[in-house]
Amino acid sequence: MGKRDETAPDLLNIGDAYTFDCGLKLSFASFQVPDLDEKTLKERAKDEGIRGSMGSLNFFQVDAVVENVGSRRLEFDLHYQYHHARVGDPARKATGLDLHDGALFDVVLHPGRRLAGYFVFASKKEWGDRVEVDSRIYLAPSLTTLSSVWVGRLSGAPRSDADLVTTPQTMTASQPMSASATTVAAVQAEMRKRDEGKRIALENARLALELGIGDPDRHAGFDDGGLIDINGVGAETLSRAFRLSPDAASRIVGARARVGGVFANVEEIVLYAELSPREEQLLRERAVVLPW
Numbered sequence: 001m002g003k004r005d006e007t008a009p010d011l012l013n014i015g016d017a018y019t020f021d022c023g024l025k026l027s028f029a030s031f032q033v034p035d036l037d038e039k040t041l042k043e044r045a046k047d048e049g050i051r052g053s054m055g056s057l058n059f060f061q062v063d064a065v066v067e068n069v070g071s072r073r074l075e076f077d078l079h080y081q082y083h084h085a086r087v088g089d090p091a092r093k094a095t096g097l098d099l100h101d102g103a104l105f106d107v108v109l110h111p112g113r114r115l116a117g118y119f120v121f122a123s124k125k126e127w128g129d130r131v132e133v134d135s136r137i138y139l140a141p142s143l144t145t146l147s148s149v150w151v152g153r154l155s156g157a158p159r160s161d162a163d164l165v166t167t168p169q170t171m172t173a174s175q176p177m178s179a180s181a182t183t184v185a186a187v188q189a190e191m192r193k194r195d196e197g198k199r200i201a202l203e204n205a206r207l208a209l210e211l212g213i214g215d216p217d218r219h220a221g222f223d224d225g226g227l228i229d230i231n232g233v234g235a236e237t238l239s240r241a242f243r244l245s246p247d248a249a250s251r252i253v254g255a256r257a258r259v260g261g262v263f264a265n266v267e268e269i270v271l272y273a274e275l276s277p278r279e280e281q282l283l284r285e286r287a288v289v290l291p292w
Helices: 038-047 179-203 205-211 235-242 246-258 266-272 277-286
Strands: 017-019 024-032 057-068 074-079 084-087 103-109 114-124 130-139 144-153
Touching (some): 024 130, 038 057, 057 103, 103 114, 179 205, 235 277
Antiparallel strands (some): 024 057, 074 130
16 A cells, blocks of 8 residues: 555644644644844854845744654654745745754654654745744655644734734743743753754764763753763663663663663664663653763
């Protein structure tokens, strides 16, 4: 049987959620101002080919969540699948700034588990405030494509009279946030730090070592969001940092000794330590694997 791609209904609103037939639920929570300094944003926009003063550009972040609400484990690739947006009417392509690790391969999501991501774009303010965000998820093993398009408005951008799409609720830096929203924002910020730390560890292990990524006892001035190098800590730290049982932590340490003292990746840990789906999920969120 060939693969069967699935397309969601046209123009889902930012703030809504959609569940695909496979049990993967997708939502785009909000537009918000990126938590990044103006110099970094402008430099990245220039690198990506969009020029102008800060006052002539819009920078916006899209927060997204994928959740497995089905009854079976799902495997998929997130390869910049939200990294295409159009702004204005007529629509013009927004520029993805690649300010974080937006490419995640071989993601495993067990029933009841979720994964958050965020994506940063730049556009010209003169284009207007209507935004369409394309989403594509490639579901393994058939590489079935799950496609959807989400629509919303940017706060503070010029309005286009031709644009009649209903305005969903948006989030800006000036709007007061509830206590729960503040907590969510703080947790998401820590998750972004971990994503950045993992990206550095994957691309440049030497730099990760110098920055102290994954080493809770080294204070090199880089905040990695609480990552732990699985090759550099004992059972007690494993149990505490990952909320694992003493038995699971002991299995990881024993497996590490059997493979020569150094794991190559998280998949090896899961295999040789015989971790349960829950233990695997707890490990993946905060684990980093450095080759020493």
